[in-house]
Amino acid sequence: MKSMTPYPRDGRPAISLAAMLVTALLGRPSIANAGEDAAISASAARASVGYRVEVEPHVLFATAPPGVGQGSGLGAGLRGSVVILRNGFIPNVDDSVAVGFGLDYGRYYGKWALNGYSDYCLHYEPGPNDTRVCTEVTSKGGTYTYVYVPAAVQWNLWPTHRVSGLFEPGVDVYHLGGHGWSVVPALSVGARLRLSNRTALTGRVGYPVAAIGFSFML
DSSP, X not given: OOOOOSSOXXXXXXXXHHHHHHHHHHHHHHHHHHHHHHHHHHHHTOGGGGOSEEEEEEEEEEESOSXXXXXXXXXXXXXXXXXXXXXXXXXXXXXXXXXXXXXXXXXXXXXXXXXXXXXXXXXXXXXXXXXXXXXXXXXXXXXXXXXXXXXXXXXXXOSSSSEEXXXXXXXXXXXXXXXXXXXXXXEEEEEEXXXXXXXXEEEEEEESOEEEEEEEEO
């Protein structure tokens, strides 16, 4: 009596099983690559990773300057920022961190002071009994020329591809004509409105200056 076998003895079941295993193994890299491609696509969609360097020429507005200066003024300057963290402080949020430096020039007028102005002596001459006599006084609060060299850490938050907010704590090294160099803490908040993929209208308010200009994101 012939024995009954559920499969033929030609080895085809083993070949079929081997083929299934090879297909599964070859499919694993494809799945992994698909996952990596999805992660890369998600990262590329982040507005904050579209640039590494930001260059921002601007005009500035300021009042109540540091030091002995007074009044309000206008000026111009340039700010540059380099992104050091493309993924910022908050997980799963489109934010980034940059460090920025710049150079600003401002001319203040005492007569534009928001809280009034006062004149002060510009030049003294020796007087009797070791005293000093003022021979030149400012007029209407005088004028004051400032040069600022800001340095800041910039945190950027991109709620949409077109609009972002920025927060900048830092310091400003400044020079006041006739009074030398000094340092003052600085703090600004601002926003960008993207005009194209590489340009934006940027504004910031804070101390010691406020500014509005154009950003070129490279």
